[in-house]
Amino acid sequence: MACSKPSYDEIEENSLTTCSICLEEMENPKALPCLHSFCLKCLKGVAHPPGSFICPLCQEKNPLPPAGVDGFRDNFFINQMKERKAIFTIGQVIMPCTSCGTTDRQVAARCVDCNGFLCQQCVHSHETLAPLKVHTVFTLDELRSGTVDMSKVMKEECCQKHKDQVLRWYCKTCGIPICRDCTVMEHRHPEHDYVTIESATEGQLAEIKVLVANCKGLSHQIDEAITKTQQVKSKLEKSAVEAQKQLDEAQKAFLKAVKENYTANTNKLAEIKTNQSEKIDDATKSLQNLQSKLTNAMDVANQVIQTGSKHDVASNYSTLCKTLTQLQEVKPTGISKSFGVVQFKPSQKGSVEGVNLGTVSPQGLNPRDRNGKWVLEKEIGKEGQGRIKGGSGVAVDPNTRDIFIADYSDQDIKVFDLDGNYKRVLQGNLFNAYDVAVSANGFHFITDQTACVKVFSPDGTYLKQFPVISPKGKSSDTDGSLHGLTIDSDGNLLVGNCIYNKNYISKHKQDGTHISSINISMQPWFIGLTRQGKILITGESHMQIVDHTGKLLRKINKPKDAKSWQPYSSCCSNDGIIYVSSYGLEAQGGIYSFTEDGGYLGCVTTDVTLAHGIALIDDDRLVVVQYKHPAKIFYYVE
Known part of the structure; x- marks a missing residue:
């Protein structure tokens, strides 16, 4: 059978x-x-x-x-x-x-x-x-029927320290179930606040359910990131095969004289492929590990929800809430598409004399080798309900890829999907919205012409505001002019402020708690970050790259081929390319690219007017906000 x-x-x-x-x-x-x-x-x-x-x-x-x-x-x-x-x-x-x-x-x-x-x-x-008649007995058929409350059938959990005592209390101070002996020994009032386990678990189960519901989408995002990462590796394999084919064809043309150079390039190709493959495998392993942790946490939570007793809820509540909350902060990003490309460039000399076939290089790791161009894909916010009247800052949701644009004139934040279609608007408690940032868990942070950062929930509900703190420890809740803001790799906010001609950047946790502040030498119109965590400050007539203490690492002045230079905003790709928007009067603005160290790469486009905020939707798509003009999306083609 x-x-x-x-x-x-x-x-x-x-x-x-x-x-x-x-x-x-x-x-x-x-x-x-x-x-x-x-x-x-x-x-x-x-x-x-x-x-x-x-x-x-x-x-x-x-x-x-x-x-x-x-x-x-x-x-x-x-x-x-x-x-x-x-x-x-x-x-x-x-x-x-x-x-x-x-x-x-x-x-x-x-x-x-x-x-x-x-x-x-x-x-x-x-x-x-007679002594046993008072016992409660259930037949196996009754237990298997599903009509019996199993939590009443199983033995109540006993204290690990006081083995004969049932856990019937919950210490709110320590976040654990306790027994009667615990309440008079290790968990006494007033140092510890405890309640009955029944009253404690009333809200705990509901909170676990909310956290599980919020985590459901994360599993799908991780699967997508793993798939995309494997696609990058597949692309690397095909690209490496093609590069090897080109290298072999060049080798045949140069015959024996090129053997030494050919061997060197083949070894280098293998080394690059191995290094990039290892990075892809590491990214895949990290994502799979994250998926495993998430699956385990949700399995435990679901079992507690479906079959757990009140003791099960109380015993697992603290650990489940902590684990599920931390997992929601994670952004499953996978790896840059650039790691899936390796290329061979034939020598232009066409001569055996130099014994130089050409060079092998990982395309994505050398920004100077990008030979494609940026092309206008579409304009967004041109008309209708989502019309942008005075665009300023811009941010891209790291999960949904929704585009958030601060409209200074309309005093709101307009939201578009990754293809530029208008979705909704954030309004209320804003006065001339200046810049916007979106965290990995979907919360929105906005600076405007007040002295406080405004916080909105993922569904667009206004939650609260908090002031930034100067290096002298003073609050700017009544003074100052907040400018650019961004979110670093640890999920902390960096907020630029100018008060009484003093410029500084204040670092905060997402709940508004102040971490530190640094003095800087220029007004922070907008703030960006490199892959290495260096801070990009744009404003006035140049751009600065500073470290976390505010120390100037490099000052970037007008590029040689720029008609005008008034840098407004910046962003950095996973390839390590910095893109800077230049305001430019009389249609002389532009988008310019630099290496992470500030080396000039070239002009991306001059097809912008009064360029303000700039952000990457992904490494091959840019969104640029224009003041009093529609925003523009550009895409990169080889």
């Missing part, structure tokens, strides 16, 4: 109860802070105190408790899952009666008070003996 296919819930439950070290069902399961669980004996075999323990699945470093692996939290939730699983497997596996210990008679029921399974004879004893 063919076996029936296991359901998704069965597969999900089996994966959570199986130890990934011994590949058997877990015995004495211990839960790590990263949400992965293993057998106690398996952990003891791979963990070596003192210090930290690296999880075999996600490679996250977990600090070892003072008591070693025994100090990790008991995963009572998995033990209950095993018992629930046993209810449906009795008959397929031999299970002893908890009461009499026999294996000769098949288990027929479960006693809540005895906390175990009973054979038919022991069930009869419970029905006839």
Whole structure:
């Protein structure tokens, strides 16, 4: 007889109860802070105190408790899952009666008070003996019917420190379930604030559900990033084959005289391919690891939501919320398309004398080798509801690729999709919107002609505002003129301000908490960042590259082929190319490109008027905002 296919819930439950070290069902399961669980004996075999323990699945470093692996939290939730699983497997596996210990008679029921399974004879004893008649007994058919609340059938979780005490309280100070003895010993009032576990879990389950719902889209984004990354590797393989073919054809033309040069170039091609392939593999591994962590966290959360008791919710609440919240901050970016290209450039001399076939180079890593051009794709915000009257700053949502444009004249933020189609508008609490930035979790941050940064939720709801802080520690909630802002690789905000002719950049967490401030020597009209974290400041008649302390690294003056030079905004691609918009009066503006160190590469286009904000939709598409003119999207072609 063919076996029936296991359901998704069965597969999900089996994966959570199986130890990934011994590949058997877990015995004495211990839960790590990263949400992965293993057998106690398996952990003891791979963990070596003192210090930290690296999880075999996600490679996250977990600090070892003072008591070693025994100090990790008991995963009572998995033990209950095993018992629930046993209810449906009795008959397929031999299970002893908890009461009499026999294996000769098949288990027929479960006693809540005895906390175990009973054979038919022991069930009869419970029905006839006076002391046992008061026990609550459920038959296997009743348990399998789905009409019984399983949380009332399973034993309540006991305290790890006070083994005979049930966890019926929740310490809000420490974020863990506690027992009665804990309330008078380690978790006493007033140092600790505790409530009943019933009142604590009322909102915890709802909060976990919201976090799981918010994370659903992240899994799809990671899958897309992995697919795109593998496409880049496939492109690299094909490109390398073509480059090798061209190199072989050149080698035949130069015969024996080119052998030494040919060998050198072949080795270099192999080295470049290996290096770029390693970077692609590292990016894929990182994305797959992130996907694994997300899947595990959501599996645990879903099991808690679907079958967890109030103790399960309380026990997993703090770790789940922390893990799921941190995962939502992650941006699955994959790797730049440029790593999928390697090229061979034949020598222009056409002579054997120099024994120079040409050179092999990774196309994306040498900005000077880009020989294509930027072409106007479309204008956006030209008319209708999404018309841009006085465009200023611009930002691109790192996840959705939606385009956010600050309209100084309309005092709002207009939102377009990645193809430039108008979607919606952010209004209210804005006064001459100047610049905008969007975080990895979708929150919008805006500077305007007030002295505070305005914060909007992902759905466009105004949340709050906060002042920036000067290097002297003074708040600018009443003074100052906020300018450009951007978000660094750690998710922190960099905000430019000018007050009483003093220029500085203030660094804040996304909740507004001030981290630090640095003095700078020029007014920060707009702020950008290089791949290496250097700060780009545009304004007045030049651009500056400074480090995190404000130290000037390079000053960039007017390019030799620019008709006018009034740099307004900048952005940096994954290839390390800096793009700068120049305002330019009388249709003499332009977009110019530089290396990360400030070396001039060339003019991208002069097809802009009164250029303000500039941002990359991706490495091959640019959006440029024009004051009192529609914004423009350009794309790169080889």
